[in-house]
Amino acid sequence: MAISIGINNVTRAYGPVRAVDTLSLDIKAGEFFTLLGSSGSGKSTLLKMIGGFERPSAGEILFDGRDVVDVPANKRPVNTVFQSLGLFPHMTVAQNIEYGLRLRGLSGGERARKVENILELVELSGFEERNVNLLSGGQRQRVALARALVMEPGILLLDEPLTGLDERLRQQMRDEFGRLHKRTGATFVLVTHNQDEALSLSDRMAIMHKGKIEQLDRPEQFFQSPANAFVARFVGMENQLKPERLEEVGNGVVAVICGQHVPVVQGARHDPATSLVVIRSDRVVLGENNTDGDQLRLKVVETMFRGLYRDVKLAFADGQTLVMALDAGGPLLSVGEDVVVTLKPKAALLTAA
Numbered sequence: 001m002a003i004s005i006g007i008n009n010v011t012r013a014y015g016p017v018r019a020v021d022t023l024s025l026d027i028k029a030g031e032f033f034t035l036l037g038s039s040g041s042g043k044s045t046l047l048k049m050i051g052g053f054e055r056p057s058a059g060e061i062l063f064d065g066r067d068v069v070d071v072p073a074n075k076r077p078v079n080t081v082f083q084s085l086g087l088f089p090h091m092t093v094a095q096n097i098e099y100g101l102r103l104r105g106l107s108g109g110e111r112a113r114k115v116e117n118i119l120e121l122v123e124l125s126g127f128e129e130r131n132v133n134l135l136s137g138g139q140r141q142r143v144a145l146a147r148a149l150v151m152e153p154g155i156l157l158l159d160e161p162l163t164g165l166d167e168r169l170r171q172q173m174r175d176e177f178g179r180l181h182k183r184t185g186a187t188f189v190l191v192t193h194n195q196d197e198a199l200s201l202s203d204r205m206a207i208m209h210k211g212k213i214e215q216l217d218r219p220e221q222f223f224q225s226p227a228n229a230f231v232a233r234f235v236g237m238e239n240q241l242k243p244e245r246l247e248e249v250g251n252g253v254v255a256v257i258c259g260q261h262v263p264v265v266q267g268a269r270h271d272p273a274t275s276l277v278v279i280r281s282d283r284v285v286l287g288e289n290n291t292d293g294d295q296l297r298l299k300v301v302e303t304m305f306r307g308l309y310r311d312v313k314l315a316f317a318d319g320q321t322l323v324m325a326l327d328a329g330g331p332l333l334s335v336g337e338d339v340v341v342t343l344k345p346k347a348a349l350l351t352a353a
């Protein structure tokens, strides 16, 4: 049965460092929740406190509404897959997986049945007797997952489980997590610094910074209304420009950047003095169209080939730049060339600096 997690005003201090700082968060039963953040933002510490490997300096951690701060890790309905996997190297696949079941006192027959079922789930049937040292990285990953899932945890914690795998395997395992989440119905909490992973898997995700949550939302919301410039940059929206001023036009707001007018979507009200205009590079198109007011005249300062598209860096007269993602089959632009680009609707968002 899936279990809900409540984090109430939790702090974890290491001397003067507050790895997690008065943080509150509710994770719903059965949710796929991701903690995303750069190195040192506190996400592993938070995960360890949920798992019972670290104790909060202050605050409460609730499972289905009951405080578990005093419950030791091995008594919590939680299993964890660590980046290091932590498999027993001298044991077979089956021995690794049934280890926890043995501690629970299950009979040999029950253990064998559960191992067989879980190996089928992670698509490793027939590997029971294989030594784990003789498996590929992806297979070892699956054994680690099977070992956690066989315990039928209400909560599965995944701490950077895909780090170290090559890109193809990462994608394969990522799909696997999604599938296993649906099949098991458990609450999954993933820690990662990889935003693709977070975006493709999460029901909701939180971006952490310096022990606090900067934004907690469904993945698409981070692109439609990033809470601030840090969040926007974290999800890859690097075009951040400082407007000279903001003008109210009809029901909308227009930002004036270096004398040019950019209609902006305004999320929460921001102090104009500290607002930034975030422009989505995928919503900037080359050339003019028929609508007025959303065209910009800019100069090409750099082009970078990216495979399926080309990033073209364009500058305003004051030196501020924005990158446009141009189809790789589009026209070749030269550095120094003056171009007109059109901003598609909702290309520009106003956010707090």
Ligand SMILES: Nc1ncnc2c1ncn2[C@@H]1O[C@H](COP(=O)(O)OP(=O)(O)OP(=O)(O)O)[C@@H](O)[C@H]1O
Binding pocket: 014, 017, 018, 019, 020, 037, 038, 039, 040, 041, 042, 043, 044, 045, 046, 193
């Ligand atoms: N046992 C510890 N003793 C002292 N400081 C610690 C300890 N564990 C973590 N910290 C500090 O707490 C902060 C948060 O660390 P944490 O490992 O939670 O971050 P993270 O977001 O998981 O980073 P990473 O992605 O690098 O694992 C860092 O400044 C780290 O140096």
